[in-house]
Amino acid sequence: xxxxxxxxxxxxxxxxxxxxxxxxxxxxxxxxxxxxxxxxxxxxxxxxxxxxxxxxxxxxxxxxxxxxxxxxxxxxxxxxxxxxxxxxxxxxxxxxxxxxxxxxxxxxxxxxxxxx
Amino acid sequence: xxxxxxxxxxxxxxxxxxxxxxxxxxxxxxxxxxxxxxxxxxxxxxxxxxxxxxxxxxxxxxxxxxxxxxxxxxxxxxxxxxxxxxxxxxxxxxxxxxxxxxxxxxxxxxxxxxxx
DNA sequence: GATTTAGTTGCATCATTGCGCATGTATACT
DNA sequence: AGTATACATGCGCAATGATGCAACTAAATC
Numbered sequence: 001x002x003x004x005x006x007x008x009x010x011x012x013x014x015x016x017x018x019x020x021x022x023x024x025x026x027x028x029x030x031x032x033x034x035x036x037x038x039x040x041x042x043x044x045x046x047x048x049x050x051x052x053x054x055x056x057x058x059x060x061x062x063x064x065x066x067x068x069x070x071x072x073x074x075x076x077x078x079x080x081x082x083x084x085x086x087x088x089x090x091x092x093x094x095x096x097x098x099x100x101x102x103x104x105x106x107x108x109x110x111x112x113x114x115x116x
Numbered sequence: 117x118x119x120x121x122x123x124x125x126x127x128x129x130x131x132x133x134x135x136x137x138x139x140x141x142x143x144x145x146x147x148x149x150x151x152x153x154x155x156x157x158x159x160x161x162x163x164x165x166x167x168x169x170x171x172x173x174x175x176x177x178x179x180x181x182x183x184x185x186x187x188x189x190x191x192x193x194x195x196x197x198x199x200x201x202x203x204x205x206x207x208x209x210x211x212x213x214x215x216x217x218x219x220x221x222x223x224x225x226x227x228x229x230x231x232x
Numbered sequence: 233g234a235t236t237t238a239g240t241t242g243c244a245t246c247a248t249t250g251c252g253c254a255t256g257t258a259t260a261c262t
Numbered sequence: 263a264g265t266a267t268a269c270a271t272g273c274g275c276a277a278t279g280a281t282g283c284a285a286c287t288a289a290a291t292c
Binding site: 011012015016019021024025027028029030033034036037038040041042043044054088090091093094095097098100101102104105107108109110111112113114115 | 127128131132135137140141143144145146149150152153154156157158159160170204206207209210211213214216217218220221223224225226227228229230231
Binding site for chain 3: 145147173174176180181197199
């Protein structure tokens with residue numbers, strides 16, 4: 001029998017739950033990575049106009065990027081008057097990344113035992 | 117003077133160094149995420165043909181996906197005869213993710229102090 | 233109420249990307 | 263040598279995504 005059928009399927013699904021494609025899709029664009037870095041370095045919430053100053057594109061594109069990051073749970077939007085403040089969800093993002101690292105290693109070790 | 121110029125620029129660049137777009141670009145595709153999960157759960161190196169069994173696409177596409185993951189440093193390729201074994205770089209990937217989480221939080225806190 | 237400012241969104245364009253198929257290359261088998 | 267297997271890659275197509283511009287909404291200012 002092949003080792004393939006011995007793969008810990010529960011582990012795969014557990015990983016795929018953590019592997020939200022939305023998150024990585026949100027972070028795969030260099031402009032959005034720049035935005036996240038800028039938001040992180042600011043240590044506070046930034047308006048769209050402020051955020052747009054870090055990347056050389058039209059601010060309407062920045063607005064779209066921020067909306068996408070919001071859908072992915074990377075940032076949170078707070079409306080103050082006519083301006084919208086986008087705040088990086090540092091804690092959530094960091095723990096998601098760490099949880100992913102943990103799950104990867106746990107899954108790998110479990111797979112090693114199973115295929116031994 | 118605006119607070120924008122007070123942004124800790126060193127922190128931004130430090131983050132952007134860790135924010136390799138290649139990594140997230142490698143992980144933003146659902147098929148590749150499935151491959152990584154499959155490789156992680158296997159606990160060993162898999163051939164292209166074995167890897168292809170987790171995703172419903174032609175194996176030539178899987179070969180391309182694995183090559184991309186290799187360029188991003190997510191997997192390592194070992195040639196054994198006529199077959200190529202792709203092994204997940206679990207340790208490197210996990211520590212990259214954790215390093216990213218740490219850098220994000222450090223950057224955020226430094227930014228908070230600067231903007232206070 | 234009219235005007236300015238901050239953001240969002242529809243639209244058209246352009247570039248990327250994923251995909252299957254066919255072909256090419258290297259290794260194993262007979 | 264000839265064939266079969268494992269993988270990589272060039273090609274064309276279809277789908278997706280990023281961008282700028284312009285039109286729109288909402289809130290502040292006059």
